[in-house]
Structure formats: structure tokens, C-alpha cells
Amino acid sequence: MKIIDLEKSTVRELNQALHDQHEECTEREWEVTGVKGDHNLAVGLDESISVHIKGHAGYYCAGMNKKANIVVHGNAGQGVGENMMSGQVRVMGDASQSAGATAHGGLLVIEGNAGARCGISLKGADIVVKGNVGHMSCFMAQAGNLVVCGDAGDALGDSLYETRIYVKGTVKSLGADCVEKEMRAEHIQELTDLLNRAGVDENPSSFKRYGSARNLYNFKVDNASAY
Amino acid sequence: MCGIVGLYLKNPALESQLGALFEPMLISMTDRGPDSAGFAIYGDEVPDGWIKLTLRHHDLGYSWEALSSEIKEKLGCEVDWFSNHCVAVFKVHAESAAVESVIAEFDADVLILSAGQSIEILKEKGLPEEIAGKFNLAGMKGTHIIGHTRMATESAVTMEGSHPFSTGMDLCLVHNGSLSNHNRLRLELERQGVKFVTENDSEVAAGYLTWRLREGDTLNEALKNALKDLDGFFTFTIGTRDGFAVIRDPIACKPAVLAETEDYVAMASEYQALTTLPGIENAKVWEPEPATIYAWERGQ
Numbered sequence: 001m002k003i004i005d006l007e008k009s010t011v012r013e014l015n016q017a018l019h020d021q022h023e024e025c026t027e028r029e030w031e032v033t034g035v036k037g038d039h040n041l042a043v044g045l046d047e048s049i050s051v052h053i054k055g056h057a058g059y060y061c062a063g064m065n066k067k068a069n070i071v072v073h074g075n076a077g078q079g080v081g082e083n084m085m086s087g088q089v090r091v092m093g094d095a096s097q098s099a100g101a102t103a104h105g106g107l108l109v110i111e112g113n114a115g116a117r118c119g120i121s122l123k124g125a126d127i128v129v130k131g132n133v134g135h136m137s138c139f140m141a142q143a144g145n146l147v148v149c150g151d152a153g154d155a156l157g158d159s160l161y162e163t164r165i166y167v168k169g170t171v172k173s174l175g176a177d178c179v180e181k182e183m184r185a186e187h188i189q190e191l192t193d194l195l196n197r198a199g200v201d202e203n204p205s206s207f208k209r210y211g212s213a214r215n216l217y218n219f220k221v222d223n224a225s226a227y
Numbered sequence: 228m229c230g231i232v233g234l235y236l237k238n239p240a241l242e243s244q245l246g247a248l249f250e251p252m253l254i255s256m257t258d259r260g261p262d263s264a265g266f267a268i269y270g271d272e273v274p275d276g277w278i279k280l281t282l283r284h285h286d287l288g289y290s291w292e293a294l295s296s297e298i299k300e301k302l303g304c305e306v307d308w309f310s311n312h313c314v315a316v317f318k319v320h321a322e323s324a325a326v327e328s329v330i331a332e333f334d335a336d337v338l339i340l341s342a343g344q345s346i347e348i349l350k351e352k353g354l355p356e357e358i359a360g361k362f363n364l365a366g367m368k369g370t371h372i373i374g375h376t377r378m379a380t381e382s383a384v385t386m387e388g389s390h391p392f393s394t395g396m397d398l399c400l401v402h403n404g405s406l407s408n409h410n411r412l413r414l415e416l417e418r419q420g421v422k423f424v425t426e427n428d429s430e431v432a433a434g435y436l437t438w439r440l441r442e443g444d445t446l447n448e449a450l451k452n453a454l455k456d457l458d459g460f461f462t463f464t465i466g467t468r469d470g471f472a473v474i475r476d477p478i479a480c481k482p483a484v485l486a487e488t489e490d491y492v493a494m495a496s497e498y499q500a501l502t503t504l505p506g507i508e509n510a511k512v513w514e515p516e517p518a519t520i521y522a523w524e525r526g527q
Contacts (some may be wrong), residue, residue: 037498056498056512077498078482096482096514115514116479135517163369168401 001028007034011041017069021047033188045087053094062089067104076211078115081108084125097134100127103144109198116153122163127197139175140165147194160212166191168207177216181209195215229390229403230256230376231483233464233494234504235523239370241490242270246367251365251503252495253374254356259403259496260376263359263389265350267399267466270369272345276277280328281340281347283314283386286349291315294333295389301329305411312361314340315346323396338387343397345370345468350389358490368373373466373494381409382427389453392433395440397468402429402497404460404481412456450474450520464494470524479517486510 001090004014008225014032024217028049032041035055042051043060045068053061055073065084072080075093082101091113091219094112103118103125110118110127116134122141129146133150135153141163151169158175174180181213183205232252236242245268253264282294295306298319305320319326323342330337339345341348351358355376359365375390382388391399406412412435415421421434435457439449446467453463454477462481465472473494477482480524486493486501488510494502498512515521 036502058497058499116517145293
């Protein structure tokens with residue numbers, strides 16, 4: 001295991017060392033210490049390595065991740081795992097706003113609560129939150145899944161496209177064009193897989209499913225006369 | 228973008244270190260606000276019947292003694308004062324309004340940055356580190372303190388436009404964000420007799436609270452009304468004689484993080500600002516909810 005201490009190294013040096021693993025992978029296990037809310041930790045990785053961040057991370061931690069498995073042993077600031085493509089990001093504490101924003105693939109797990117706009121403009125990644133999510137979560141989300149084991153804040157799934165949202169607790173309010181949908185066998189199966197991958201012990205049948213009513217983004221022939 | 232920091236001590240044993248604990252918090256927010264910085268520190272209370280004013284004059288060699296003599300002569304009362312860089316703290320055994328009118332008549336260039344029994348506001352243009360050094364922040368004692376590092380967006384970089392803004396006796400406000408209805412609101416508040424010295428949007432928020440409190444609102448009510456009447460983005464920290472309050476607008480895109488231990492409550496725009504506090508590793512750290520008032524007050 002390679003340890004990088006941010007009391008001695010800069011964030012740029014850390015990220016360069018992690019990026020170098022893409023050319024030639026010499027070390028699979030990494031640990032980052034001396035973390036004090038620094039921004040942009042372990043961003044843009046592109047190799048199957050594990051990075052353990054020992055402390056609270058600042059903004060955009062694990063952004064644009066590919067292949068890597070990144071664990072934040074603390075809280076994460078805004079935009080954790082934003083635009084990730086693959087791999088896995090796990091936050092042991094809480095995440096601030098816009099967790100997993102625009103993420104295309106991979107799995108983001110938040111053991112605590114996520115703030116506002118979790119999964120905003122989600123494009124295919126899966127997000128599992130053990131606690132609650134804040135208002136405007138999955139705003140304009142296009143693909144992928146959001147699983148919330150706690151409660152969801154106001155305007156959940158506002159202007160939603162095709163992301164599926166599973167919530168166990170209460171939903172304070174649904175956003176425009178977001179509706180509750182039937183939990184069919186295939187959804188139970190999908191949710192079971194998501195919970196298993198995230199290592200979360202919850203009963204899938206205790207969740208409700210929410211999705212797009214498809215009234216906002218589909219052209220309605222009834223409106224043709226307006227043109 | 229701006230940075231906000233606040234520190235409220237629950238453990239009186241730390242009061243002698245308030246400035247030393249706070250200085251690195253303020254400096255760590257330099258990236259968020261390198262234009263100007265300021266802080267409001269509470270402590271060293273004057274007895275009932277006395278008023279404490281923080282005064283500023285642009286001339287570093289200004290004769291505060293002459294102003295002190297003038298107040299003594301005009302009001303026939305005791306005056307105690309000390310200067311710190313370009314500001315002076317005056318403690319006067321008289322009513323605030325009477326002292327303020329003597330000062331205005333004596334020299335219109337003397338600015339009153341704060342008034343109350345506990346508060347002192349110090350602020351300047353420049354890097355937070357320089358400003359902390361100028362005023363010897365690290366040596367200051369007190370019960371609680373809030374500060375601001377400014378990156379100007381809505382108005383000019385001036386001392387007058389820097390934070391904290393006084394909002395009444397022992398009250399002040401720091402703001403991260405931008406208000407979109409400040410022009411109209413300023414006109415309405417001016418009609419209510421609230422005075423403004425800058426084009427700054429945050430000064431309008433301060434003026435709004437001043438007006439609501441003058442109309443009889445409690446701080447809680449004033450903040451609830453602010454959520455209705457202020458349009459735009461804001462995280463506010465409000466310093467009060469006995470503590471501080473934190474509030475974010477309903478959209479909550481301006482950041483805030485709170486931390487609490489048995490010894491203190493701390494607030495900052497980013498967690499980075501809290502990392503030098505003792506025991507932060509085991510503190511309860513969380514993000515305040517939108518449109519929710521968080522307040523800590525001594526004796527509760």
C-alpha cells in the first residue's frame with residue numbers, strides 16, 4: 001500500500017501519482033492522509049486501483065472517475081463523484097449538494113445523508129444513499145438509478161427523464177412530471193441488485209418507485225395545432 | 228463567492244484564545260474572498276448605561292483624544308477609549324444616540340462601524356491575513372466572533388462595502404451570495420428611514436433586519452420575514468450579543484457547514500476552515516438545511 005500524506009504533498013502531486021497508474025500500474029492500494037477538506041481529491045482516475053481518503057474531503061472529490069474504487073472515510077463536499085464514468089465511490093459520512101451530478105456510470109454509495117440536488121442530471125450511474133437526500137434530487141435526471149433508504153426532500157425528480165428513483169421513507173414533495181409508479185417484479189430485482197452491490201441490508205419490497213410521467217419531454221400530438 | 232466563518236465558545240476557558248482560534252479560520256477562506264475581510268468580536272461588555280462604539284477614521288494618526296474630550300465636555304460623562312490601527316473603541320457612559328450625534332457634529336469623517344454593549348466590528352480592504360495582522364486578531368479575547376472574506380460581485384471593493392454590516396445594537400450580518408431585489412428593497416427601506424452608504428446588496432439585507440427589529444420583530448421573526456422578502460442567494464451568519472444565528476435561502480446553493488463539540492459551535496463556508504479547531508476530528512459536523520434558522524445563545 002502506498003500512502004500519500006497531504007501535509008507533505010500537494011493535491012496536484014497526489015492526483016498526478018494516481019493518474020500515472022494509468023500508464024503503468026505499479027500499486028493497486030492507495031491511502032491519502034492529512035486530509036483537511038481539500039478540493040479535487042482523486043479526480044480523473046483511469047485505472048482499477050483503490051484509494052482510501054482518510055478524512056473529510058472538499059469539493060468534487062472522485063470527479064470523472066473511471067474504474068477506480070474510492071472511499072472517503074469522512075464527509076464529502078459538493079459534487080462528489082460528479083461526472084463519474086465507472087468504478088465505485090463510497091462516502092462513509094454525509095455528502096453535500098450535487099452528489100453524483102451528471103454521472104454516466106459506476107456506483108456511488110453514501111452511507112450518511114446526501115444534501116440538495118443529489119443525482120442532478122444523472123446520465124446512467126447508480127446512486128445508493130443510506131440516509132436522506134435533500135431537495136431537487138434527480139433534477140432533470142436522464143438515466144440510471146437513485147436509491148434512497150431514508151427520506152427525500154422537496155421536488156424529488158423535477159423534470160425527470162428516464163432515471164428510476166426508489167425511496168423507502170417519505171417524499172416531502174414530488175417535482176414536476178415525477179410520479180409514483182408500480183413496483184413490478186423486474187423493479188424488485190433491479191433494486192435487490194443495487195442494494196447488494198452497495199452492501200446495504202434493506203428489504204426491497206419496502207421501497208416505492210418514482211419515475212417520469214413523460215408529459216414534459218414527449219411531444220404530444222394534441223399540441224400540433226399550436227405550430 | 229465569499230467566505231463566512233463563525234466561532235461561538237461554550238467553554239469559557241477558551242475565551243482568552245478566541246482570536247487565536249479564529250484567525251486561521253478567517254485566513255483559510257482567502258481563496259473564497261481575497262478583496263477584503265472583517266470580523267465582529269463579542270466580549271469585554273460595558274455595564275448597563277454605557278455604550279461601546281467602534282469608530283474608524285481614514286487617518287492613522289487621528290487624534291481620538293480630541294474626540295474623547297469633546298464627548299466628555301458635551302455630555303458631561305465618563306469616556307474610556309483605546310485605538311487599534313485605524314479604529315478606536317469608545318466606551319461612553321451615555322445614550323448611544325447622544326454620543327453618535329456629538330461624533331457626527333464633531334467630525335463627519337469618523338465612521339461608526341458598530342454600537343452596542345459587547346460588539347466590536349473591524350474590517351478593511353485587503354487580504355484576510357494582512358487584516359488579521361493589522362488588528363492583532365490572534366491576541367483578541369471574547370465569547371464569540373463572526374467573520375467574512377469578500378469576493379465582490381454586486382458592488383465596489385471598499386472598506387464600506389466589506390462585511391460585517393451592523394444591523395443594530397450588538398447585531399451584525401455577514402453574507403455569502405447575491406440578492407436580486409436589493410435595489411427596490413433599498414428604496415422601500417429608505418422610505419422607512421433606514422440609511423445606506425453603499426450600493427452593496429448585503430447592506431440592504433442588514434438594513435432590512437435593522438428595520439424589522441426596529442418594528443418589534445424578534446430576531447427569529449426578522450429572519451423568517453427575511454426568507455419571504457429577500458430574493459436571491461444567501462447564507463447569512465448573524466452575530467448577536469449572546470451568540471450567533473445561521474440561515475440559508477430555500478435554494479441553498481451557497482455553502483455552509485456547522486460543527487459542534489462540548490467546547491464550541493463553529494460555522495464556515497467550507498470544512499477547510501474548521502480543520503485547525505481543537506477536537507474537530509470528533510466534532511459533530513453537518514450541513515445546515517435550507518430555509519431553517521439555527522441559533523446558539525448563551526444562557527439557553
